[in-house]
Amino acid sequence: MDDQGCPRCKTTKYRNPSLKLMVNVCGHTLCENCVEMLFARGSGNCVQCDTPLRKSNFRVQLFEDPAVDKEVEIRKKVLKIYNKRDFDFPSLREYNDYLEQLEDTVYNLTNNIDVESTKLQMEQYQKENRDLIQKNKVKLTREQEEVEELILLEQQGNEQRRLDLLQEEQRQLQAKRKNKQALLDELEQSQLPATILLAQHKVRAAKLETQIEQQKQTVKPTSLFSTGIHMHQTVSLQPPPKIEEVLYLYKPLQVVTYGPPVPELEQLGRLGYLNHVRAAMPQDTAGGYTSALACHRAIQDAFSGLFPLKR
């Protein structure tokens, strides 16, 4: 995080990692302290590039690389003007060309290439497409409003649920308290012996508990599944259509050895090969090893590639 120090006070960033860096329009960073000091004296020039600055132009740095922050700022400004949408264009090619023009503008402004001509271009574009820009602005704000409304609704729903829960808890607490109070009253006034009263109290408390449990478990029936499908929407229970395909046919592996034919694994015992191989001990056979396996491998290796290749 602190791979770069503040260019003015140099050390303070390392010593104090919680210190924030501010970025301005020329893309250079300054820590908060330095910003204040610089503008307390009244002089407003960037340390590294000497561009005149205003204190309001400083924003808290969000990204590690100040150049990125600078670009983000420029992009926001450019997008306010170049705000056409994809359905404003008759073809994809033209939309892409427009986007490329936009990117070129942002790039030029970020890297201080042709700043004058780029700004001129921007102004020209603004003049030409004034009403379109206006319309799009309105559309954008409308969409943003819709999204905000949805968010608001959700929050309200959450609030509501929270309040309901709180109320429930309150009620339960009160019920318990009432119960206790009732017990104390009865102990005072009634003629029955204390043990019976206590037993009655216990029964009532237990009943209350089960009531609370039941309430917790009765979930309010909803009308929507979490995916958005309505609860009582009929779903067809027919099986999905069967797809007819060619069945898979097993073809055994053909191994080509450029050499004499190797006997099959199962035949090795019958052919007498296994007499010349160390017999498998009981510990080995437990894992599935047979002496035929080792024998087969040796024979395979011996015969593979034995004949010279026909070139």
Added chain:
Amino acid sequence: MFHKSSQGKHWIFRSEDDVEQKRLTANQKFRSVTLESGKPAVSESMFLERHEEDVLFRHYEKRMVDFCNAFKPVMPKSVVGTAIMYFRRFYLNNSIMEYHPRIIMLTCAYLSCKVDEFNVSSTQFVGNLLQETPAGQEMVLEQILEFELLLIQQLNFHLVVHTPYRPMEGLLIDLKTRYPTLENPESLRKNADEFLTQAAMTDAGLLFPPSQIALTAILNSASRAGLSMESYLNECLRLKEDKETLSKMYDSMRQMKTLLRKYELPNAEEVNAYKKKLERIHAEFSISSNKRKRGYEEDGHVSKEPRLIEEVRPYLHDMLTVKQSGTTYFHSRFSLQEWTDEDLV
């Protein structure tokens, strides 16, 4: 089935010339790269010639085989065979001048233990370098680990090596079962084993499938014992009808035997002379080769490694000096392990 394996597809070459050509290319590539790099002390005479490289290669190969044979716990033959094959394949595409053989040979042995499931911990492995102090062993281990990934890359990640030992066992079993004419095939085993160990030190593994090498070993051993195995080839291997294949097989067997006969143990004086040249080359170009040695980047290691390697190099050099008598510095108790059917699991 062998022809579908990575060894059959990528590491079997048509002729010895092909193999030699690859080594020559590697040599020349190193030369051109170093000359182009513009270092001041470079001259043509400093480089090793092909035959000099060969001598050194055989010397280090022998050294590796002795190391593996003196290994405790006892290293199975297939592990040794795999290590030799790795060593050979590595120096098919790389020049000795670029990567020093003494580390590569240890890395090959180490990797082959892992691949062949011969479980040795790394400390146990370097513990077999009896002439080193524990600190020296650790340094060698670090070097091995550094080169391991490079080795795997240069092997093109083809790590499974088919050695001729199991085919030999299979042929012996087949002989015992289907060829009662031969009374005691076990008698052939010892000579065949020797043949195989010698064949591993030649290019036979790069030219022929292991089953052919095993068959040659057995036939060779039989002819040395004066027994004829013609009828085995004709009857049991059903080659009576296929004269062409039979003659081709005889050709390859003759070629293999020639390869074995051509092998000669490296001459100690020559080895020392060429080794000095090699050391000089490595000392000169060590800075660039240090960077290339790194198979993977580890930022923390960058400053540490070069110094370590510089320290270890003269130390290792002393350790691996060959004495005049020709016996190696390691305690080599060369015991021919009897590969009986017991090992067939």
